[in-house]
Amino acid sequence: MKKNKIISIIAAIILTAFGLLTLYLSSSILFDWFGVRAKQGNYVLFIVGTNFLCSILYLTAAYGLYKSKEWTFKLLLTALILLSIGFIGLLVHISMGGLYETKTVGAMIFRIVLTIGFIRITKKLLKK
Known part of the structure; x- marks a missing residue:
């Protein structure tokens, strides 16, 4: 198996895990699964919605x-x-x-940096 294919598989697995985690966390708040909404404090609804949309993009990108x-x-x-x-x-x-x-600010910065990292990996792996 080529080195790039192994890296692609590993990156896809990590992106899938991150996408599934994001999907679970955001949908739990949006749809109030297991009473999660009450435990989340002052969540910002449009950030939760953005994360939900991104989870679908992450899973498809994986x-x-x-x-x-x-x-x-x-x-x-x-x-x-x-x-x-x-x-x-x-x-x-x-x-x-x-x-x-406050954790929302840090989480958004983390998501942005992680997404940039996946973009760079994808660009390197898929360039022809």
Whole structure:
């Protein structure tokens, strides 16, 4: 098996795990599974919605990465754009005195950095 294929598989597995975790956490709040919404404190609904959309993009991109599809890059770039817009919206929400959890800021920065990392990996693996 080629080195790039092994890296693609590992990256796809990690992206799948991250996508599934994101899907579970965001949908738990959106659909109030197991009473999670009450335990989350001051969540910001549009950030939860953004994360939910990105989870679907992550899972689809993981498949694309595994199958070496060129559209994978575009999906991850779309996720990055959504996260960036969401983060800017979060900063505006905070500056206007909106309620939020401090961990949300760190989580958004982590997601953006991780998505950039997956974009770079995808670009390297799929360039022809």
